[in-house]
Amino acid sequence: MSDLLAHVPHTRLVPEGSYGPEGKAGVRARQVLGLAVATLTARKGKAADLARRLCAAGLPLVDAPKAVSTMAFTTIGTGPGRWLILAEGMTGTALLAHLGSLAGADATLTDQSDANLIVEVTGPDARATLAKGVAVDLHPSAFGAGDAATTVVSHVGVTFWQSDAAPAYRFMVARSFAPAFLRWLTASAAEFGIALSGTGRG
Amino acid sequence: MTRLSTGGLIDRSRTLSFTFDGVAYTGHPGDTLASALLANGVRLVGRSFKYHRPRGIFTCGSEEPNALVELRTGARKEPNTRATTVELFDGLVAQSQNRWPSLEHDALSVNQWLTPFLGAGFYYKTFMWPASFWEKVYEPTIRRAAGLGAASELVDPDTYEKAFAFCDVLVIGSGATGLAAALAAARSGARVILADEDFRLGGRLLTENVAIDGAPARDFVARAEAELSSLPNVRLMPRTTVFGAYDGSEYACVERVSDHVAVPAAFQPRQRLWRIIAKRAILATGAFDRPIVFPGNDRPGVMTAQALATYAQRFGVGAGANAAVFTNNDAGVAAALAAANAGLTLEAVIDVRDALPSPLAAKAKALGVRVITGGEVIATKGKRLSAITVRTKSGTQTLAVEALGISGGATPNLNLTCHLGGKPVYREDIAAFVPGAVPPGMSCAGAVAGQFSLSDCLNAGTEQGAAAAADAGFARAAAPAPKAEETPTGIRAFWQVKAKGDLAFVDLQNDVSAKDVGIAHKEGFRAVELLKRYTTMGMATDQGKNSNMAGLALMAELTGQGIAATGTTVFRPPYTPVALGVLAGHHREKDFRPTRPTPTHAWAEGQGAVFVETGFWLRAAYFPKPGEKDWLESVNREVKATRESVGVIDVSTFGKIDLQGPDVGTFLDRVYINMFSTLQVGKARYGVMLREDGLVMDDGTTARLADTHYVMTTTTANAGKVFQHLEFCLQVLWPELDVQLASISEQWAQIAVSGPRSREVLAKLVDGHDVSNAGLPFMGVAQTTVLGGIEARIFRLSFSGELGYEIAVPARQGERLMETIMEAGRPFGITPYGTETLGVLRIEKGHVSGSELNGQTTARDLGLGRMASTKKDYIGRVLSQRPAFQDPARPIFVGFKPVDKAQRLRAGAHLLTVGAQATTHNDEGYVTSVAYSPTLGHFIGLGFLKRGLERIGEQVRAYDPVRGSDILVEVCSPAFVDPEGEKQRV
C-alpha cells in the first residue's frame, strides 16, 4: 500500500476523502456512528428459551451466523448462544437495560458500544474489494443479505454481515484495530476508486 | 534479422523498443523478450552456472533453463527472469547475467577447461587441506562464484496484493483441453475460473497447424474465449500461474497484473496472490517437449522442437536463418513441419526411428522437407550454433544450421499433482510419467494425463469439465466436444546419443552432464533423490522440468533397473518460481502487522510522547520536556512527580474480561491459585494463574462487581492467551459451570492516577461518589459516573505502590477523561508518564512483570507461593508440586543493589558467587529487570538467585560480559520502596 497511504499515520483512521483514480468510486465506505452495541450470551442451557422469548418480544434471534434487522435493532449471531445486538438512537446503558428486561435471567449482557468501529462498504466493486482479504465466499449464491460471519481480514478480527442485497456490508472492527482495517480497505479498493466518509479529516 | 515475413500473433503495425546488454532492438506487441531477441538475431543470451558455457534460448515457456536475464534496472531489477515468459513492453531493459566482464568474453569460462576436475561431488572431496584455508581462501572463492543473477539490494518499490476466490470448477491451463473443459463446465452453470500462466489463452493451439470443427485452431481459441468472457459465471485469469496445490482444495496462484508494463499503473499492484478454493479442479497443463542428451546439446541455437515451432508460428520468428529438428517422436516431426509451414528454412528432420508414419512422411514431402531417418546428432559446432554432425548407418554428415530443434518426447506437466504427495507413474507406451494419485477434487485431462492427440484432449476436456460441474451439483450441459483430426503420437523411447566428444548435458542450467550421472552411479548415489542431491540435477530454476527424465533414464540404464523402478524426484511448490514480495502482499514495512493505538494516543502525541511498540500496541514510553537531555532525565522526573505528587498513565492495553454467571466464583477458584469466590462485592484482588504444568501463566487483578459478575484484568501480552485458556476451561474441562465470558478490552479506556495527591484529583472527577479512604478503601471498586454522567468503574489499585486509582470509562470517553484528569491535576503538577516510568515504579516496589513471568518461573520462584490456597484444587496445582519445583536450590525472586552505588546494573547479567569461576556450572541466577531508582539515587535490580532468600545481605557478582560489565551487588528484598505497602493504603 506504500505510496497511497504513506502520509497517514498508522495510529489514525484513514481520513475521509477519495482514494484511487480521479472521478471513480467503485466502492463507498462510511463509518456508521451512533449505534449502541451489546453482547447477549445465553446462560447455560438457555439459548433456545432465550431465542424464543426474545422473538416473542419482537427481537428476532437466530442461533446461527445471521443478521436480522427490525426497525430498531439488528441481531447478529457470533457464536452458539451468543449475539451482538445493535440499536440505533440509544445509549449502551439503555440498550442493556432494555435487553435485560426482555431476557431476564436467561442471558448475560455486556455493553460493547465503545469497543468497535462499524464501517459500511457498498458499491459495484465492493465484492471485488472484499475478496482481497475476506476468506469467505461472498458470491450471492453463498452469502446473501442477512448472512454474517466472524473472521479475520488482513490480520484484523472482524464480524461482518450483509445488510443489503445491493450489496452492502457492515464490518465491525475492534477500536484499536480500526486504523489497520481501514488501511487495508482503502488500499484494496483504490484501484476501483473509493469514497470514504465519516472517519474525520485526519 | 530472422523475423519471418508474415504470420505470428504479433502486432506488426506497432514497434516496441528495448535493450539487451545495452544494445537497442525492436519488437512487436505479442512478442516475448525471447522471441524479440531471436527476431533480432540475438542467440547468445547467457552463461551456464558452473562452466560458464555460452547459452541461448532453449524453450518458449516457463520451463526455460538457459535464457535467464536481469530484467529492468535499479530497485526494480529482477534477476533470473526467463526471457521466454517476459512480455515485451516499450522501454524494456534486460542484461545478461553470470558473466564478467561481458557475455561475449566471460573470464570464468576458463572453468570449462577445469571440467575434468569439477565433476559431481567434487566439492566434498577437496578444499580440506590445509584446514585453515577453507575459511580464508576456498569458501570465499566458492561463494563468490555461486549464484546466477544479482539482487538489486534496494527496497522493492512496487506493491502486492492478496485475494481469495471461490469456485465450483477451477481449470488450470487454457490449451485445447482447458478451453474445452471450461466451456463444458461453464455451460452447465457452474462457477468456473480458467487460469493460464500465459498472457494469451490457447496453449499449444497457438502453435499447431490443426483444424478444430473445420476451422483453424486459432479460430476455436477466439470463439471459446469470446463465449467464456461473455458468461457471468466465468472468470478468465490469463497471466495467472497456479503454483501450488494445498489442503482443502486450495490452489495458490500468482497473477502478474503489471509485469507486462514498464511500471505498474497507478493504484495497481505489480502482482496479486490468489488463494482459490475450488470444489473441483481440472488440471489441463499440457506437456513439455523434452531434450535428448548428446554432445554439445547446450549450444545457443539448440532448443526444443516445440520452441522452434512456437517461435515460427506464434511469433513469426525464425530461431536461426535455417534449422534442423532432431527427434524420436511424431509430435517432434509435426513441430518441425509447423515451423517450416510458417516459413522457417528447415534443412532436415532427423529422426532416430527408421521410418515416419505415412501421414507425416507425406506432409514432409509436400513441404519439401528432407527427412533423415535412423539418424542421430552426435556433435554441434559454434559459440552460436553453426553446424551439426549427423550420424546414420551410412555414415556421418555435417549440416550447417543456426538452429536445432530437439524433441525427445513429451513430459506431462504434472507438477501440481505431486504437491500433496502424489507419485507419478511411468507409462512405457508413451515413454512418460503420468499423474499418479492426485489431490482430492482434482482430475487431469489432456496432454498432462498422457492424452497427446488433439481430439483426445478435446474429448477429455469436455468430458471432465462436465463431470466436474456435475460433481459440484450442476446439471450436465449437452454440448458435444469440438472435433479435430487425429494427430499422430508415436514415439520410440530414446534418451541419449552414445557418442564421444563434447559434454552431453542433462541439466542445462546446473551443468550436469551424462558423465556426472556416471560418477554418481559409481559412488553409490543411485536412488534418484541421491542422484539429484549429489549432482544437483533438477535443482535449478526449472526444477528438472527439462532434465529429470533424461537423468533418471540414464541412471536406470546404468543400474539396469528400468525407468518405472527408478522413479522420479518429487515436485514441490511452487510450480514456477514466485516473487517473494507477492507472498507477503501488503504486509510489509509498517503494515507488517496492525498498529494498535490506545484510546489516548492522539492526546499523548500532543504531549510530545515518545512511543514504544509493545506487541501490536503503541504505548507512550515517556514524555520528554524541552531541555531534558535524555530519556533517563525525563523518566526520573516522571517517577519523582508520581511518588511526590501525582502521575497519570493510560493502562487500557491490559486485557479485560467480563465474567458473568452464578458459577464465576467457583470458576475463578479453579483457574487462580488463590480464592475468588470469597471476594466481597465491590472489592478487587490480585490473582496468579498457572498453566497446567505448574508454571505461572499470568497475573492481574480481578474485581467483583456484583454477586455473579466479575471483571478480570490480564497482562497486555497475555490478553488473548488467557481468554482462550478460560474458554478451554469452560468448554472442555468444566462444561457444567454456568459462566459467560466477554472480552471488554476494547470497550473500556482505563487510566491510572497514582501518587499521594491522586485522591484529590479523583475527587474532582467523580459525580459525588465518596472517594475517601473509607468510602473507597484500598482494593475497593466503585461503579459510578464521572465528568457529569459518564459511566465509570474506579478500582483502587496500585502498581506503583502509591495511593492510586484506575478509572475505566467507555473507550470513546478516554481522551476526554485524560484531559479532564490533567486539568484537575494541574494544581498538583500532575505528570503524565509512560511505560518506562511504569517500569521504574514497579521495580522499586518489587512487583513482578513480563520479565519475571517468563514462563519459566513458578509462583514459589516469584515469592508468591504463599498466595496459593491449600483448600482447593486449581489448574497447575498438582504439577507445581514436582520435585524440581520444590528444590530449595531453585533460583528465587530477590532484589539487588550495586555495592558501589555509582555503578550501573543491567538486566540479563548472570549471578556468580564472589570468587567463583565464570562457568555454566557456577551460574546461580540472573537479573531480570533493572531501573535507575530516582527515589534511592542508584540502580536497582530484580532477579532470580539460587537460595536467594537465605542470601539477603550477601554480595554476589552480576556478570554481564556482553556489555563489558562485572560488578558486585548486594542481595536484598525486592521491595525497595515502602516495603510494608503503607503508602498505597492511606
Add this chain to the structure above:
Amino acid sequence: MRIPCPYCGSRDAHEFAYLGDATLTRPDPAASDAAEAFHAYAYLRENPEGAHREYWYHANGCRRWLVVTRNTRTHEILGVAFARPSTDEVPA
C-alpha cells in the same frame, strides 16, 4: 487446510488456534496417583499417524473449542464437533 466449523462453516485453518490431542481427560486431582496421572495428561501423547482427535479453538470466529478428527498423514478432515456440544445440551 480448511476446517468446517459447525457454527461458522468452512474456514481457513489459520483462523483457529491449535491445542492438540483431544483424547486426554483431565485427571482427578484428588486421586492418589494424581502426580503420575497429571504427568501423563500434560506430557505424554499418542501422536498417531492417521486419524487424530484434536482440539482447535475458533479464535477468529465463533470462539468455540472444536474437536476435529483429522488424518495426520493426508490432512483430510474426518469430522468436526463442538468440544462442548452446545449451550443447550450441557448436562445440568
Add this chain to the structure above:
Amino acid sequence: MSARYSFLSLISNALNGQTGWRPAWRNAPPKPAYDVIIVGGGGHGLATAYYLAKEHGIRNVAVLEKGHIGSGNAGRNTTIIRSNYLLPGNEPFYEWSMKLWEGLEQDLNYNAMVSQRGIINLIHSDAQRDAYARRGNAMRLAGAGSELLDAETVRKMCPFLNFDNARFPIKGGLMQPRAGTARHDAVVWGYARAADRLGVDIIQNCEVTGFIRDKGAVVGVETTRGAIRGGKVALAVAGSTSRLTRHLDLRMPLESHVLQAFVSEGLKPLIPGVITFGMGHFYVSQSDKGGLVFGGDIDGYNSYAQRGNMPVVEDVLEGGMALMPMIGRLRLLRSWGGLVDMSMDGSPIIDVGPLPGLYLNTGWNYGGFKATPASGWCFAYTIAQDRAHDFNAAFRLDRFRSGHIIDEKGVGAQPNLH
C-alpha cells in the same frame, strides 16, 4: 571400502575421466545380528554409528534406514549451526557440538562445508535486549562466544535490513560469530562414509516395522528386510519416534509436526551469515549455491505429511518483507516440509531406556541439525556406557515427571508453541 580423499586421488581421477571412484559407502545387506542396531539413517543415527566405532570401538553396528540416508530432516533443514542457547541443560551440549563441527572435515575426511559466517538474532525492544543479554552471557559462561551488537553495528553488517520504515525497529542484535551453516547432505554422506570405513553397515531401504522382545527387553527389530537381532537397539528417527514406540506401547512426550523450509533462485552473494527476525517468524541465510534458504515457524498441527500449507508460507514471507524489503523481486524456487519431533519442553531426549535394551534419541524440534555431531557423540557414549555423559545429562526422559524441564521459550507443555 572407499579411498581417502586427497590431492592425489583428485588428480588421478581427473586424468582417468573420473572413473576411479568407488561407492562412498557399501550397500550392506543386513546380517542376522549386531551389537548395536541404530534405527534411522539421518545425521544423528549415522553420527552415532561413527562415534560408536571411533570412540568406543563398537564396530559391529548397523544403521537401518527406511529410505535412503538423509531422506529425513537431515536432508531438508535450513542448515543453521549455532550454540546460542540459554539454559544450562542445553548450552554446554550445543557448544560441544560446535566444537565438533569445527574439526569435522578433517575428522571425516569429507568436506561438509562448515561455514562460520555468524548468526545475528535481531533485537527489537529493550526487553528483548535484556533477554538476549541474558542469553549472550549464558553463552559466554559456556565458552561459546557472543556479542551484543547495537543498531549501528547491525546496519553496517546488514545495510539491506529495514532500519528506516520498520513496524518493529531493529535495535541491535545478539551475534554468535562462530555460528553459521553446513552443507546438510554432505554431513550425512560424510558420516556415512566415515562410519562405513570403520566397518559399520549402512542398510538402506530397510524399514523397522516392529521390535523383538524378550522378557520386556528389546533384543532386536523386525524390518522390511527381515528380523535383525541387536544387543542394543537405539532409535534416532526424529519425527518418526512415536510411530516406532507405539509398537512398544509407550507414549512419548512428543508430537510430530511439519516445519516448512524455502529456497530462492540462486543469487550472487547477498546475505553475510544467518539472520533471524525477532518479531516475526523468519530467518535466512544463503547457501553455497547462492539460494536464499529461509524458514519460519512450524505449521502448528500434528502432521506426518512432510508438507505444509499457505498460511505459514505467507507468514514467513511477510516477516521476510518486513525485515528486508529488498527481496520482493527475488523468487521462491522451492518449498518443502520436514517431520519434526517436537518435544513437550522444546528440548531433546538422549537417554537409556525406557525399556531394557532400548536407547532413545529424539525431541530435536526444529533445531537438531546443529546438534548432529554432539548428538551422535553423546548417544554413542550413552549406548556404550549405559549412562549419560555430562553433556546430555539433562536430556532425560523422566524430566517431565520430576519437573527438570528445559524450556528455553517458556511456553510450557505445548509443542506447537516451541
